[in-house]
Every structure is written in C-alpha cells, then in structure tokens.
Amino acid sequence: MKPSRLLRTSTFRLALGYLVLFGLSVAALLGFIYWNTTGFIAQQTDETIAAEITGLAEQYRRTGLAGLRRIVRERSRDQRQSLYLFTDPDRRSIAGNLDSWPEVPAGPGGWLDFAYERPVGARVETHHARARHLLLRGGFELLVGRDVEERHALEQRIRDSLIWVVALTIGLGLVGGVVMSRSWLGRIDGINRTSRDIMAGDLGRRVPVSGSDDELDRLAQNLNAMLDEIERLMAGMRQVTDNIAHDLRSPLNRLRSRLEVTLLEPPSIESYRAALERTIEDAEDLLHTFTALLGIAYAESGAKPEDMADLDLGALARDVAELYEPVAEDKGLSLTLACGDGLTVKGNRHLLSQALANLVDNAIKYTPGSGAVVVTARDANGTVEVAVADTGPGIPEGERERVLDRFVRLESSRRSPGSGLGLSLVAAVARLHGADLALEDNRPGLRAVIRFPARPAD
Amino acid sequence: MRVLIIEDDPEAVEYMVKGLKESGHVADHAIDGEDGFQMAQGEGYDVLVVDRMLPGLDGLSLVGRLRAEGNQTPVLFLSALGTVDDRVKGLRAGGDDYLVKPYAFSELLARIEALVRRQRPAEAQTRLRVGDLEMDLLARRVVRGGTRIELQPREFRLLEYLMKHAGQVVTRTMLLENVWEYHFDPQTNVIDVHISRLRAKIDKGFARPLLNTVRGAGYCIRETE
Numbered sequence: 001m002k003p004s005r006l007l008r009t010s011t012f013r014l015a016l017g018y019l020v021l022f023g024l025s026v027a028a029l030l031g032f033i034y035w036n037t038t039g040f041i042a043q044q045t046d047e048t049i050a051a052e053i054t055g056l057a058e059q060y061r062r063t064g065l066a067g068l069r070r071i072v073r074e075r076s077r078d079q080r081q082s083l084y085l086f087t088d089p090d091r092r093s094i095a096g097n098l099d100s101w102p103e104v105p106a107g108p109g110g111w112l113d114f115a116y117e118r119p120v121g122a123r124v125e126t127h128h129a130r131a132r133h134l135l136l137r138g139g140f141e142l143l144v145g146r147d148v149e150e151r152h153a154l155e156q157r158i159r160d161s162l163i164w165v166v167a168l169t170i171g172l173g174l175v176g177g178v179v180m181s182r183s184w185l186g187r188i189d190g191i192n193r194t195s196r197d198i199m200a201g202d203l204g205r206r207v208p209v210s211g212s213d214d215e216l217d218r219l220a221q222n223l224n225a226m227l228d229e230i231e232r233l234m235a236g237m238r239q240v241t242d243n244i245a246h247d248l249r250s251p252l253n254r255l256r257s258r259l260e261v262t263l264l265e266p267p268s269i270e271s272y273r274a275a276l277e278r279t280i281e282d283a284e285d286l287l288h289t290f291t292a293l294l295g296i297a298y299a300e301s302g303a304k305p306e307d308m309a310d311l312d313l314g315a316l317a318r319d320v321a322e323l324y325e326p327v328a329e330d331k332g333l334s335l336t337l338a339c340g341d342g343l344t345v346k347g348n349r350h351l352l353s354q355a356l357a358n359l360v361d362n363a364i365k366y367t368p369g370s371g372a373v374v375v376t377a378r379d380a381n382g383t384v385e386v387a388v389a390d391t392g393p394g395i396p397e398g399e400r401e402r403v404l405d406r407f408v409r410l411e412s413s414r415r416s417p418g419s420g421l422g423l424s425l426v427a428a429v430a431r432l433h434g435a436d437l438a439l440e441d442n443r444p445g446l447r448a449v450i451r452f453p454a455r456p457a458d
Numbered sequence: 459m460r461v462l463i464i465e466d467d468p469e470a471v472e473y474m475v476k477g478l479k480e481s482g483h484v485a486d487h488a489i490d491g492e493d494g495f496q497m498a499q500g501e502g503y504d505v506l507v508v509d510r511m512l513p514g515l516d517g518l519s520l521v522g523r524l525r526a527e528g529n530q531t532p533v534l535f536l537s538a539l540g541t542v543d544d545r546v547k548g549l550r551a552g553g554d555d556y557l558v559k560p561y562a563f564s565e566l567l568a569r570i571e572a573l574v575r576r577q578r579p580a581e582a583q584t585r586l587r588v589g590d591l592e593m594d595l596l597a598r599r600v601v602r603g604g605t606r607i608e609l610q611p612r613e614f615r616l617l618e619y620l621m622k623h624a625g626q627v628v629t630r631t632m633l634l635e636n637v638w639e640y641h642f643d644p645q646t647n648v649i650d651v652h653i654s655r656l657r658a659k660i661d662k663g664f665a666r667p668l669l670n671t672v673r674g675a676g677y678c679i680r681e682t683e
Binding site: 287288291294295298307319322323324326327330350353354357358361364365422 | 540541542543560612638640641642643644645646648651652655
C-alpha cells in the first residue's frame with residue numbers, strides 16, 4: 001500500500017480534519033489557561049508590592065528616615081524574593097539588599113522590570129525582577145520589588161507542556177488516522193478486488209464480510225445480494241436463450257425442410273400452394289411463441305410502475321370470463337363466475353387480463369367435456385385473490401413448481417396445442433404485481449390462485 | 459385509393475406495393491423520413507403507412523410535423539415495438555392505428571381500408587343498415603326482416619363494429635382490440651366462437667347470410683347477391 005494512496009483515502013482526510021479541529025481546540029484551551037494563570041500570578045506579585053510600599057510609606061510618615069532605614073534593613077535580611085533599595089537624593093544606597101539603582105526608566109505607575117546580579121552560593125546569577133519605586137519627601141527614594149525568576153520558570157514550564165500536549169495530540173491523531181485508514185483501505189481493496197474479478201467474468205465471487213455489522217459490512221452484504229440477483233437473472237437469461245434456441249430452431253428447421261423438399265418434388269401448383277399455406281401456419285406459430293416470450297420479458301423487466309393503476313378485479317375477471325364463456329359452452333363445459341364487488345387492486349390491466357385469459361384458456365383446454373370451470377374473485381380475510389378452478393386432470397404435486405418455468409409442458413399434454421409459455425407469463429405477471437401464484441389441488445382438478453399483497457392503508 | 463408507404467426496408471416496401479396493387483389500390487413509397495414528409499405534404503393521399511424507425515426523420519416526428527401543419531391524412535404506424543406504451547406513444551403522436559411487425563398482409567390491408575372509410579364524412583349515425591338487418595343505436599335494438607333479435611351487450615358491440623365497417627374485411631385482431639379492448643392474442647381463437655354465436659342469431663333462418671368469413675383474413679358483413 002503506497003503512502004500517497006493512504007493519504008488520499010477519505011478516512012484519512014476525515015481523521016486529519018478532526019485532528020486539526022481538535023488540535024486547535026486543545027491549543028486554545030491551554031492558551032487560555034496559560035494566559036489566565038500567568039496573569040493571575042503577575043497580578044498577585046504587583047498587589048503584594050503595592051501593599052508593601054504603601055505600608056513602608058506609612059512607616060516613613062510616622063517614624064521618619066531612621067525608622068524606615070531600620071525596617072528596610074530588617075526586611076533585607078530575608079534572603080528570599082523580596083528586594084529593597086532605600087537611597088538618598090543622589091541615589092546612594094542607605095539600606096536594602098539591591099546593590100544599585102537599576103538602569104532602566106520607570107514605566108507608568110512607577111513600575112520597573114529589570115535584571116540584576118544575585119549571588120547564589122558561590123556563583124552569581126542574573127535574575128529578573130519587578131519593582132515599584134516611591135519618591136519620599138526630601139528627594140529620598142524607595143524601591144520595593146520581587147525576584148520573578150521563579151515565576152518566569154513556571155511560565156516557561158507551562159508553555160513547554162502546552163507545546164508538548166499539542167504536539168502529542170497531533171502525533172497520536174496522525175498515527176490513529178493512518179491505522180484507521182489502513183484498515184478501511186484494506187477492506188475497500190477487498191471489495192475492489194472482488195469487483196475486478198467479477199468484471200473479468202468470475203460471477204461466483206462474493207465480497208468478504210467481516211462480521212462486525214458496520215457500514216462496510218452492510219455495503220458488502222448489499223453488494224452480495226445484488227450479485228446474487230444478477231447471477232440469478234443471468235442464469236435465467238441463459239436458460240431462455242437455450243429454450244428459444246430449442247423451441248424456435250426445431251420449427252424453423254421443419255419449415256425450411258418442407259420448403260426444400262417441395263422444391264425437389266416435381267413442380268405442381270397444388271403442392272406448392274399446400275406447402276406455402278403450411279409455411280404460413282408455421283410462421284404464425286413461431287410468431288405466437290415469440291410474442292409470448294416478449295410478453296414474459298416485458299412483464300419481468302419492461303413494465304413500469306407508472307403503468308399501474310387502480311383496477312376493479314371483479315370487472316376484469318368478468319370481462320375475461322365473458323370472452324371465454326362461448327368457448328367453454330362449445331366444449332360442453334360450464335363456466336361460472338363468482339365475483340365480489342369493490343375488489344380494487346393496483347395493477348396493469350393489459351397484463352392482468354392476459355394472465356387471467358391464459359389461466360381460463362388452460363382450464364378450458366385441459367378439462368374434458370361436461371366438466372366445470374369456476375372463476376372467482378374475492379376478498380379472503382383481507383387478501384384479494386382471483387382464482388380459476390377446473391375439474392380436469394390437475395397437475396401432480398411434484399410438477400407444480402416446474403410447470404411455471406418456460407416451455408415446460410407435461411408429458412400428458414404434449415399432443416395438445418400450446419407453447420408451454422402460458423403459465424410462465426402468469427407467474428411473471430404475478431411477480432410484477434408482488435402477488436403470489438399458487439397451483440392447488442381442486443379435488444379433482446386444478447385451482448390456480450393469484451393472491452395480491454395487502455394494500456397499505458391510505 | 460392512394461396509399462403512401464414510408465418505410466426503409468426496400469423488400470418490405472416491394473411486397474406492400476405489390477399487395478396493394480393486387481387489391482386494386484395505388485401505392486407510392488419513400489424510403490426515408492425527409493422524402494416521406496415532402497411527399498405526404500403534397501396531399502392527394504388517402505392514407506399514410508409510416509414505419510416508426512426511419513432514417514432522417516423518425517416516424518413519430520414526421521407525423522407530429524404533418525399534424526402541426528394541419529394535415530389530417532389518416533396514418534397507420536408500423537413498428538417492431540409492440541408494447542402497450544409504444545402503441546400509446548404512436549397514437550399520441552397523431553397516428554390513427556398501430557400495427558406491430560411482423561404482420562399479415564391481410565391485416566394491413568383491412569386496417570388501411572378501415573382507416574380510409576372512417577375518414578369519409580360520417581353523418582351522425584343513429585341507425586345502421588346492411589340489407590334487411592337494421593340496428594338502432596339509440597334504442598339499442600336490432601331487427602332483421604321485421605323480427606326483433608335479442609343480443610347480449612357484447613354481441614351488440616360486435617355487430618355494431620362489423621356494421622360500421624360493412625363491406626370491409628375486419629380481422630380478428632381488429633375485433634379483439636376494438637370490441638374487447640384487449641391487445642394480446644388469446645391462444646384459442648375465441649373470436650371465431652363469438653362470431654359463430656352472433657351468426658346463429660342474425661343469419662339463422664334467413665335465406666341470404668350477411669356475416670361472411672373471409673378465408674385467411676377475417677370477417678365481413680355485407681349484402682350478398
């Protein structure tokens with residue numbers, strides 16, 4: 001895995017974005033704490049100095065020069081951070097622990113920031129200090145201050161830890177981002193590899209699922225479901241192509257042989273005419289098969305949802321039954337209709353009529369004389385269904401699934417006309433409507449039922 | 459009558475022209491959309507037979523342009539696209555009928571003749587008459603030779619369609635489309651059974667049958683000599 005690819009992954013970019021945002025927040029938070037803390041310490045120093053200077057000024061006012069000198073000397077013995085310098089008008093030291101007056105100009109309010117030499121053990125260190133000066137009567141001056149070296153060290157430490165924390169945040173974030181992207185990238189690479197294999201023709205491959213049920217897993221599962229469906233469709237398509245090859249080739253071959261043989265026979269108008277008429281009949285049969293196949297393909301894939309409208313299923317069944325009633329009567333069958341009112345389903349009128357016509361056609365075709373065909377449309381406990389029942393030979397239970405496939409005809413019906421596509425179309429139309437086609441035992445005979453899905457309450 | 463065929467398959471055109479001439483009609487043809495459009499504008503044609511897929515200008519646009527110019531010559535679309543949507547598109551574009559390839563020539567001829575007949579000024583008909591058979595469209599009554607004939611509603615519509623096209627061949631598909639409004643072909647020939655029922659009601663007991671079968675084509679109701 002090349003690092004440049006890693007940096008281009010969306011996970012890494014996302015991680016980087018969060019990192020920048022988080023880093024900025026951390027820096028802002030720590031910066032605020034730093035600024036507040038140092039400000040507070042500085043303010044405390046200043047307040048202490050101011051209070052002390054006020055106290056000393058009060059002392060001077062009450063006890064005069066000598067008193068002040070005594071107090072300054074006393075306090076100067078303290079070797080901690082307090083700094084004092086009491087000078088005469090020529091700025092010569094009278095008392096205090098500072099050697100000389102600092103050579104910096106006083107700021108507003110008499111404040112001075114300066115560096116001074118301080119003996120620490122055997123060595124002399126340069127320390128920073130902050131002090132305030134006060135002009136006394138008679139030109140005497142007093143400087144009271146604090147050594148701020150320790151305070152500066154503390155500030156320095158806070159600044160250092162601030163920088164360290166931000167650096168650590170960025171470092172950890174980067175490592176985390178890389179690790180995360182690397183694991184996602186690995187899984188996405190898996191998906192890509194599978195897609196490439198499938199594009200190369202290996203339709204059996206499936207995207208690996210890690211089992212963690214996260215977004216990538218769900219994506220993989222959806223892709224796999226899609227691939228299953230595609231594989232099923234491809235298999236179906238191959239099946240159809242094989243079937244078409246078989247069912248269209250044989251009659252085409254027959255047709256061609258007849259024409260060739262007719263040409264070989266001694267020419268006679270009668271035989272030519274007979275051959276032509278048979279040929280037209282064959283072409284007609286081929287066209288029927290072809291149209292039926294296209295109809296199934298249309299029901300399976302071409303029909304659009306916007307062609308669906310609310311239909312009165314009872315009226316639709318009545319129309320189809322009426323179309324076939326004379327045919328049934330001619331064959332000595334009774335065709336009866338039991339249709340409820342107000343049975344509304346959402347559907348494609350043309351396809352549903354054709355499906356129902358195929359069922360009635362089959363029922364009439366396979367039911368021997370003096371039998372009965374019953375068409376019902378009803379609402380059975382909330383499920384709208386339309387059924388065609390006959391008293392014919394029925395379909396053995398083991399064959400009921402198989403007859404829904406294209407071109408399947410039972411041995412017992414090989415001799416009667418038909419393409420073996422009628423029930424396939426019914427099944428395809430039922431699927432299109434989300435309905436269920438069931439072939440049941442009518443004891444005796446067959447009962448074909450199309451059960452529509454419950455309509456969502458509107 | 460004069461027919462203009464606009465179709466890019468020269469062999470199909472040749473058969474059509476030949477068939478139409480055999481049937482006593484005059485047929486011209488164009489093999490691309492632009493030429494066809496020019497010729498159709500010249501008027502003088504009783505009917506246009508237009509393929510939907512044409513080089514140059516496709517059939518739907520061609521008819522759309524003719525209709526936009528106010529040309530009302532009846533149009534029969536020919537197409538390899540046969541779903542209900544395709545049919546609806548054709549009729550919306552200004553077509554009067556729609557025939558899916560491959561078709562039987564007899565079907566094409568019957569439909570062309572039906573279109574031209576429809577074009578003739580049709581006075582608001584309330585009565586149809588063929589020989590001694592009379593249909594009263596308002597009272598929904600059928601009488602032949604003074605005897606009232608009782609018909610089921612669908613039989614009435616079937617007879618009405620046949621009588622409106624009296625003297626012409628009407629195919630089974632035309633009946634299924636116009637009387638039952640179905641656009642699929644039932645496996646069993648149900649139309650034949652309906653016709654023989656109707657025939658039993660209107661012709662039985664009369665010396666001269668009116669409802670005739672035209673072999674290989676369909677049916678025709680007419681007064682026979």
